[in-house]
Amino acid sequence: MTQFYFVLTNVEAESILKEEIRLRYPEVRLSYSRPGFITFKAENQIPFNPLFCRVSGVCQGRFKKSELLFERAWVYAVDEKLTLPQDLKELSDRTLFKKGETVTLIMMLSQDEYWVGSYLLLSHHFQIPGEVSSILEKDVPSRAYYKMAEAFEAFDLPFDHEEMVLELGAAPGGASLFLLEQDLKVLGVDTAQMDPVVKKNINFKHLKCPFETLTEKDFKSNVDWIVSDINLPPTVVLREIYRLLGFLEPRGLILTLKINDLKHLEVISTVREQIKKFGFKKVELKYLPSHRKEIALIALHS
Ligand SMILES: C[S@@+](CC[C@H](N)C(=O)[O-])C[C@H]1O[C@@H](n2cnc3c(N)ncnc32)[C@H](O)[C@@H]1O
Numbered sequence: 424m425t426q427f428y429f430v431l432t433n434v435e436a437e438s439i440l441k442e443e444i445r446l447r448y449p450e451v452r453l454s455y456s457r458p459g460f461i462t463f464k465a466e467n468q469i470p471f472n473p474l475f476c477r478v479s480g481v482c483q484g485r486f487k488k489s490e491l492l493f494e495r496a497w498v499y500a501v502d503e504k505l506t507l508p509q510d511l512k513e514l515s516d517r518t519l520f521k522k523g524e525t526v527t528l529i530m531m532l533s534q535d536e537y538w539v540g541s542y543l544l545l546s547h548h549f550q551i552p553g554e555v556s557s558i559l560e561k562d563v564p565s566r567a568y569y570k571m572a573e574a575f576e577a578f579d580l581p582f583d584h585e586e587m588v589l590e591l592g593a594a595p596g597g598a599s600l601f602l603l604e605q606d607l608k609v610l611g612v613d614t615a616q617m618d619p620v621v622k623k624n625i626n627f628k629h630l631k632c633p634f635e636t637l638t639e640k641d642f643k644s645n646v647d648w649i650v651s652d653i654n655l656p657p658t659v660v661l662r663e664i665y666r667l668l669g670f671l672e673p674r675g676l677i678l679t680l681k682i683n684d685l686k687h688l689e690v691i692s693t694v695r696e697q698i699k700k701f702g703f704k705k706v707e708l709k710y711l712p713s714h715r716k717e718i719a720l721i722a723l724h725s
Pocket residue numbers: 564565566567568591592593594595596597598599612613614615632633634635652653654655
C-alpha cells in the first residue's frame with residue numbers, strides 16, 4: 424500500500440537530505456514540498472529514518488483547518504512568519520507527549536494549508552513541536568554556542584565539574600563559551616583568534632596551531648572530551664581524530680561533521696562502526712536545530 428512520509432529539515436540541508444534519500448531509500452520518490460517541508464512516497468511501508476532532518480515520520484496528508492479535530496497534537500508553523508490560530512496554539516500548548524509515544528504533528532504551511540504527520544518520540548527528540556531549538560538567543564561569539572547547547576540537551580551529556588575538553592577548531596569561541604559555562608576546562612586548538620570573552624577565562628587555554636600538528640607532548644594530562652567543529656572534510660577530521668585516539672582516552676566525542684560536498688555522505692554510512700572500534704559503546708548521529716550543512720556525531724564510552 425502506498426505510504427507517504429514527511430520530513431522537516433533546515434533549508435540549507437535539503438540537497439543533502441535528497442541525496443541521502445537517493446542513496447539509502449532508492450524505492451522512495453519525492454512528492455510535494457515547500458521550503459523546509461518535504462514529502463516522499465513509497466509503494467510500501469518502510470523503516471524511514473533519514474539523518475539530515477530535524478524530524479521525519481508518516482505523513483497523513485493535507486487537511487483543511489475544519490478537519491483538524493485532534494484531542495492531542497503538537498502544532499508547528501513551518502514558515503516562522505506565520506502566526507498559529509489561537510485554538511491550534513492552545514491545543515499544542517496543552518498537549519504533552521512522553522518518550523515512546525506517537526506524536527501527532529500538525530504542520531502549518533500557510534494560512535489555509537495544513538499537513539498532518541506522526542512520529543515516535545525518541546530519547547534524542549526535543550519536547551518541542553517541529554524540533555526547533557528552545558535555547559534562548561543571547562550575545563555569543565558564534566552559532567556554535569547553540570550547536571553545543573543543543574547536543575548537550577539532546578544527549579544529556581554527562582559532563583563532570585572541571586573535566587578537560589580538547590576543542591578542535593575552537594575560534595571564535597561559541598562552543599568554548601558554552602563548555603566553560605558548564606564548569607569545564609577547555610584547551611582550544613585553532614589557527615584563528617579567539618573572542619576576548621573566551622580568551623580571558625582562566626579555564627580556557629588557546630593552542631594556536633593546526634590540529635594536525637598536535638602530539639602527545641601537547642597534553643600534560645588526559646582529556647575527558649574531544650570536541651571538533653573543524654571546517655574541513657570529514658575524512659580529514661576523522662583521520663586526525665583516530666590519530667589522537669592513539670594516545671588520548673576521552674570518555675566522549677562531540678564532533679560536527681561538515682558535509683560541504685555530497686560525496687562526503689559516503690563517510691557518514693561507515694563512521695559509526697569506525698568509531699565503535701575505539702571502544703565507544705554508544706555512537707549516534709543527529710541533525711541539530713542550529714545545523715546547516717553538517718551533522719553531530721556523539722560517542723560515549725558508556
Ligand atoms: C566553524 S569554525 C569553528 C567555530 C567554533 N567551534 C566556535 O565555537 O566558534 C571552524 C574553525 O576551524 C578552524 N580550522 C580549520 N582548519 C584548521 C586546522 N587545520 N587546524 C586548526 N583549526 C582549523 C578555523 O580556523 C575555524 O575557526
